[in-house]
Amino acid sequence: MKDNVGNKPLLDVQNLTVRFTVKRGGFFSEPKYLYAVDDISFQIKRGETLAIVGESGSGKTTAALAVARLVKAYKGRVDLDGTNFLGLEDEALRLARAKMQFIFQDPYSSLNPRVRAEKIVREPLDNLGAVDDVERQAIIDKLFEAVGLHPEQQRLFPHQFSGGQRQRIGIARALATQPDLIICDEPVSALDVAVQAQILNLLRKLQADFGLTFLFISHDLGVVQHMCDSIAVMYMGKIVEYADRLSLFNNPLHPYTKALLSAVPSVDKKRRAETKRILIPGDPPDPLDLPQGCRFANRCPVAQDRCRSEQPDLKALASGHKVACHLVDESAVSPL
Amino acid sequence: MSEPLLKVQNLRIELTTRDGIAPVIDDLSFELGAGESISFVGESGCGKSMTALGIMGLLPEKIGRVASGSISFNGEELTTVSEKRLRAIRGNDISMIFQEPMTSLNPVYTVGEQIAEVLRAHQGLSKSAAWNSAIELLDAVRIPNAKRRVSDYPFQMSGGQRQRVMIAMALACEPKILVADEPTTALDVTVQAQIFDLLNDLKRQTGTAIILITHDMGAVAEMAERMIVMYAGRGAEQGPVEQVIDHPRHPYTKGLISCVPHIVANLTDERHALTEVSGIVPPLREFGQNRCLFASRCSMVSQKCLDKRPPEINFEAGQSSACWHAEAV
Numbered sequence: 001m002k003d004n005v006g007n008k009p010l011l012d013v014q015n016l017t018v019r020f021t022v023k024r025g026g027f028f029s030e031p032k033y034l035y036a037v038d039d040i041s042f043q044i045k046r047g048e049t050l051a052i053v054g055e056s057g058s059g060k061t062t063a064a065l066a067v068a069r070l071v072k073a074y075k076g077r078v079d080l081d082g083t084n085f086l087g088l089e090d091e092a093l094r095l096a097r098a099k100m101q102f103i104f105q106d107p108y109s110s111l112n113p114r115v116r117a118e119k120i121v122r123e124p125l126d127n128l129g130a131v132d133d134v135e136r137q138a139i140i141d142k143l144f145e146a147v148g149l150h151p152e153q154q155r156l157f158p159h160q161f162s163g164g165q166r167q168r169i170g171i172a173r174a175l176a177t178q179p180d181l182i183i184c185d186e187p188v189s190a191l192d193v194a195v196q197a198q199i200l201n202l203l204r205k206l207q208a209d210f211g212l213t214f215l216f217i218s219h220d221l222g223v224v225q226h227m228c229d230s231i232a233v234m235y236m237g238k239i240v241e242y243a244d245r246l247s248l249f250n251n252p253l254h255p256y257t258k259a260l261l262s263a264v265p266s267v268d269k270k271r272r273a274e275t276k277r278i279l280i281p282g283d284p285p286d287p288l289d290l291p292q293g294c295r296f297a298n299r300c301p302v303a304q305d306r307c308r309s310e311q312p313d314l315k316a317l318a319s320g321h322k323v324a325c326h327l328v329d330e331s332a333v334s335p336l
Numbered sequence: 337m338s339e340p341l342l343k344v345q346n347l348r349i350e351l352t353t354r355d356g357i358a359p360v361i362d363d364l365s366f367e368l369g370a371g372e373s374i375s376f377v378g379e380s381g382c383g384k385s386m387t388a389l390g391i392m393g394l395l396p397e398k399i400g401r402v403a404s405g406s407i408s409f410n411g412e413e414l415t416t417v418s419e420k421r422l423r424a425i426r427g428n429d430i431s432m433i434f435q436e437p438m439t440s441l442n443p444v445y446t447v448g449e450q451i452a453e454v455l456r457a458h459q460g461l462s463k464s465a466a467w468n469s470a471i472e473l474l475d476a477v478r479i480p481n482a483k484r485r486v487s488d489y490p491f492q493m494s495g496g497q498r499q500r501v502m503i504a505m506a507l508a509c510e511p512k513i514l515v516a517d518e519p520t521t522a523l524d525v526t527v528q529a530q531i532f533d534l535l536n537d538l539k540r541q542t543g544t545a546i547i548l549i550t551h552d553m554g555a556v557a558e559m560a561e562r563m564i565v566m567y568a569g570r571g572a573e574q575g576p577v578e579q580v581i582d583h584p585r586h587p588y589t590k591g592l593i594s595c596v597p598h599i600v601a602n603l604t605d606e607r608h609a610l611t612e613v614s615g616i617v618p619p620l621r622e623f624g625q626n627r628c629l630f631a632s633r634c635s636m637v638s639q640k641c642l643d644k645r646p647p648e649i650n651f652e653a654g655q656s657s658a659c660w661h662a663e664a665v
Contacts, residue, residue, distance in 0.1 A: 055524035192379040194613035197595035226597030249603040263529035265554030271601040283494050
């Protein structure tokens with residue numbers, strides 16, 4: 001692992017906020033805003049993986065898209081290797097994009113069906129125009145090999161590949177420009193379990209081989225546990241807990257994280273015996289009509305008056321474990 | 337042991353495809369006792385859902401048919417029964433919930449009307465009696481404020497609530513068997529936990545037997561007593577859940593368990609590469625061949641596997657595996 005670059009993170013996201021305008025009511029009424037991502041901050045060191053987990057509607061994908069400028073951030077800073085990525089324009093942006101690539105969830109819709117595999121992988125290189133044709137072909141050959149595809153498959157169209165192979169093409173495309181950061185948005189959710197393992201192993205191998213940094217978005221906590229070095233748990237647009245892998249999985253502090261982890265069915269007999277399932281009743285609040293206090297308070301089994309009136313900040317404990325809950329103090333004991 | 341509630345013997349279901357006739361279910365046998373829960377696992381395209389549709393008599397018209405074998409429910413042979421009788425059984429004695437709660441409800445009727453319809457059709461209840469039962473059912477599946485929500489349209493409900501409505505419909509006539517085809521795949525994990533909890537409670541209260549179809553070994557471990565691992569239309573392995581998970585006797589079962597990164601009791605810094613099951617499920621046109629269909633992906637493959645379909649080898653406590661090397665797994 002390349003850790004000789006000092007303490008400066010490769011990706012430093014500060015106060016990222018994304019809001020969508022939701023038209024509601026009459027022509028003259030005030031526009032309503034939906035804060036899909038609400039003031040979140042996180043960092044990833046070079047060569048490491050940060051996972052953002054959360055359920056549908058938590059804002060995890062929007063956060064990833066905003067980092068890559070695929071949706072517009074309303075507020076905040078995204079520093080990639082020391083430059084503010086959100087502030088770049090035109091040519092500088094085009095070149096900087098090469099350093100940050102994206103792997104999408106659905107390998108069926110993220111590849112152009114009318115373009116051969118080889119061209120899909122080559123396109124980022126063409127756009128960059130940095131190398132000549134011969135070298136480009138050499139890079140493509142190497143990429144196909146790296147992701148476990150045969151050279152003769154370069155001539156095929158996406159529909160001639162299986163789902164797992166298509167995801168490999170998507171990965172090769174993401175690697176083409178030799179990026180520092182790869183954002184993986186649910187990269188295996190659409191795949192069968194046996195194929196998932198192939199892709200997850202490939203991603204970890206590529207990370208080790210090329211010193212890649214991953215921002216990994218997933219709802220599957222088993223996958224996240226296997227892939228990440230640290231984890232941010234999102235709920236309704238906020239990060240509610242943020243810690244390294246072992247702290248988060250072995251000592252979850254936020255009631256939501258605790259419930260989320262307890263809900264994952266497991267084949268491990270010991271875990272089933274030890275984990276009491278915490279059922280959280282009801283549904284998340286309406287994102288257009290958020291409660292004044294903690295966003296989880298209406299479903300939280302241990303919520304108190306303060307939780308309903310005052311929004312908790314994400315606070316760091318001495319251990320570095322961050323949690324946004326009024327009921328967690330320095331003793332790092334979960335209230336649940 | 338008394339006669340099982342459902343007894344499937346040597347079932348063969350054929351689908352007509354462009355490449356000819358393919359046996360999507362190939363010589364499958366299993367039994368389900370009253371109040372029991374059994375789970376079908378496997379990757380997509382292994383015939384899990386086809387088994388369910390076969391039992392329900394809902395195979396795609398003109399394309400799919402039961403070619404041979406028998407499905408016996410309470411002693412009644414379902415493969416030869418009339419469509420009218422089958423319709424009476426469906427929804428009344430055997431009912432089903434589907435993966436997609438979005439598309440399995442009719443968007444232009446209120447959920448109350450849809451639940452009431454089941455009761456009126458099968459039990460001949462009056463309009464108002466059916467409506468009142470619908471409210472009770474919504475309450476039973478833990479929809480808060482059932483009296484008001486009964487007049488909601490499906491779009492006014494969340495995914496988890498819609499799946500609850502589906503469960504309410506399926507349970508309206510207190511069926512003896514509930515077939516749940518990936519009931520929580522489209523749902524978040526905390527909602528999945530609510531649905532599983534609900535299904536377990538209902539099973540305890542009503543004694544309904546459950547057939548759960550899933551690809552998630554964790555869900556199997558939590559929900560079922562026995563499991564059947566399907567591969568390419570055939571039963572690869574079956575037996576009691578704990579026993580199969582602890583000591584799988586088929587390389588495919590073993591692969592399915594170890595290829596998934598599971599959350600375990602005490603996480604450590606150690607991280608191994610996941611065990612890969614290379615390749616993918618064979619295409620339909622290869623189904624039914626007289627060899628082990630898993631051979632091309634199997635690390636234990638030998639000449640025997642390529643020459644002849646493996647028979648079922650029995651182990652203790654009803655565990656059985658269709659693998660030539662089952663003893664060695």
